Amino acid sequence: MPGGYPSVLVVDDSLVQRQHAAMLCRELGMDLVYEASDGREALALLSMLVLPPSLLIVDLEMPGMDGFEFLEELHRLQVFLPVLIASSREQMLMNSANTLGKELGLPMVATLAKPLCLTQLREALTNRLPQQAGRARPAPLPLTxxxxxxxxxxxxxxxxxxxxxxxxxxxxxxxxxxxxxxxxxxxxxxxxxxxxxxxxxxxxxxxxxxxxxxxxxxxxxxxxxxxxxxxxxxxxxxxxxxxxxxxxxxxxxxxxxxxxxxxxxxxxxxxxxxxxxxxxxxxxxxxxxxxxxxxxxxxxxxxxxxxxxxxxxxxxxxxxxxxxxxxxxxxxxxxxxxxxxxxxxxxxxxxxxxxxxxxxxxxxxxxxxxxxxxxxxxxxxxxxxxxxxxxxxxxxxxxxxxxxxxxxxxxxxxx
Missing domain, CATH: 3.20.20.450 (EAL domain)
Structure with missing residues (x-):
């Protein structure tokens, strides 16, 4: 599977877009594909899963909790999972989300415009391995x-x-x-x-x-x-x-x-x-x-x-x-x-x-x-x-x- 991601959680309020992304992930060989309709539902699901997903695909414009709020909550809860932004909004806005994620220490994989296509998704996941996707800030050491x-x-x-x-x-x-x-x-x-x-x-x-x-x-x-x-x-x-x-x-x-x-x-x-x-x-x-x-x-x-x-x-x-x-x-x-x-x-x-x-x-x-x-x-x-x-x-x-x-x-x- 591209980039070594065996499982994924797709967070998107559009049922059609969410199912389309899930289908592409299965075609790429991901064994476990979870879905959530917004940030709050995704956080609740993550709190229950014994084995968390290896990748999050996150929309930006969602009711209840949008993508930016979701990234902040991931940081607050110390959930540092690789994140791929997928949105139909302008590229500058997606870039802002990507920058925010990196500032919060999250491993940001890529930003892709919706609707997702198989070739672009495969390329993004292949080029951005989990250990390279982001540079989370190390925890402070007990130094004097x-x-x-x-x-x-x-x-x-x-x-x-x-x-x-x-x-x-x-x-x-x-x-x-x-x-x-x-x-x-x-x-x-x-x-x-x-x-x-x-x-x-x-x-x-x-x-x-x-x-x-x-x-x-x-x-x-x-x-x-x-x-x-x-x-x-x-x-x-x-x-x-x-x-x-x-x-x-x-x-x-x-x-x-x-x-x-x-x-x-x-x-x-x-x-x-x-x-x-x-x-x-x-x-x-x-x-x-x-x-x-x-x-x-x-x-x-x-x-x-x-x-x-x-x-x-x-x-x-x-x-x-x-x-x-x-x-x-x-x-x-x-x-x-x-x-x-x-x-x-x-x-x-x-x-x-x-x-x-x-x-x-x-x-x-x-x-x-x-x-x-x-x-x-x-x-x-x-x-x-x-x-x-x-x-x-x-x-x-x-x-x-x-x-x-x-x-x-x-x-x-x-x-």
């Missing part, structure tokens, strides 16, 4: 500032590196340094849990400086082997308040024998909200010394363009939320095209993160994006794994290149 402080003092936080490649040639251009922590008891700790903990407990400065020192040392080691790469590192808004920030970054880069131009400092728009005067002072001085400045997660805030006019950025990094579904959502393509054109007009290097499929890659190539990173290229990896990855990556260059017949011979990359 003391745990993190101990990890820092024992050098337990390590740095992994995600490759950034030229979108025209596929060649490696740089890496982004990302902190990783494996707790001796709790195992791997997600960054979205230990980074906020560090910021709340005044440990963000030692954490950032540890990542910076490790990453610069690794970049210098690569350089001795002939691999000259740029290094991107995320800067917490808390560090923009440090009066020694500029001097420390400059000293660390010099100590490792690198050039400031090799370091790209990524700043989220939210970092600039509280004390623009302080942030502007630090960032302008860093730029004066040759460091690159990237506005990270571009498009997720309300004043990104205003910040571009204030801060001497050299790079614009487009948030993954505008990349991951752009091939299916035309309005996202409009936003992408606008952002990339603006970056070009301002003389900024354009970077897209979160590229997970070849379709994402091709679209961004067509729109003129310059640098890309994401799981299609590689996940973040330990520094020692970069050279083996690079040898394998060379075999994919022909697939990734936009117009192979028009390209000059590629620059040789060292082993």
């Amino acid at each position: 500032a003391g745990d993190l402080d101990t990890a820092l003092r024992e050098h337990a936080l390590k740095v992994h590196y995600q490759p950034k490649v030229d979108m025209h040639t596929g060649l490696l251009r740089g890496v982004e340094a990302l902190a990783r922590w494996t707790h001796p008891v709790l195992g791997p700790i997600p960054p979205d849990q230990f980074i906020p903990l560090a910021e709340q407990s005044d440990l963000i400065e030692p954490l950032t400086l540890s990542v910076l020192d490790q990453a610069l040392a690794q970049t210098a080691a690569w350089q001795t082997r002939g691999l000259n790469l740029s290094l991107a590192i995320n800067l917490s808004p808390r560090l923009l308040e440090s009066p020694t920030l500029v001097e420390h970054f400059s000293a660390q880069v010099a100590q490792h024998g690198l050039d400031p131009h090799q370091l790209m400092i990524e700043i989220t728009e939210g970092s600039l909200a509280k004390r623009l005067d302080v942030a502007l002072n630090r960032l302008a001085r860093l730029r004066l010394r040759g460091f690159g400045l990237s506005i990270d997660d571009y498009g997720t805030g309300f004043s990104s363009m205003q910040q571009l006019a204030r801060i001497p950025f050299t790079e614009l990094k487009i948030d993954r939320s505008f990349v991951s579904e752009a091939t299916q959502r035309p309005h996202l393509q409009v936003i992408l095209r606008s952002a990339l054109e603006m970056a070009h007009q301002l003389g900024l290097v354009s970077v897209a993160e979160g590229i997970e499929t070849l379709q994402d890659w091709r679209l961004l190539q067509t729109l003129g994006c310059q640098i890309g990173q994401g799981w299609l290229i590689a996940k973040a990896m330990p520094g020692d794994d970069l050279h083996p990855w690079l040898r394998g990556h060379r075999q994919r260059l022909a697939l990734l290149r936009a117009e192979p017949e028009d390209l000059a011979a590629p620059t040789q990359q060292p082993d």
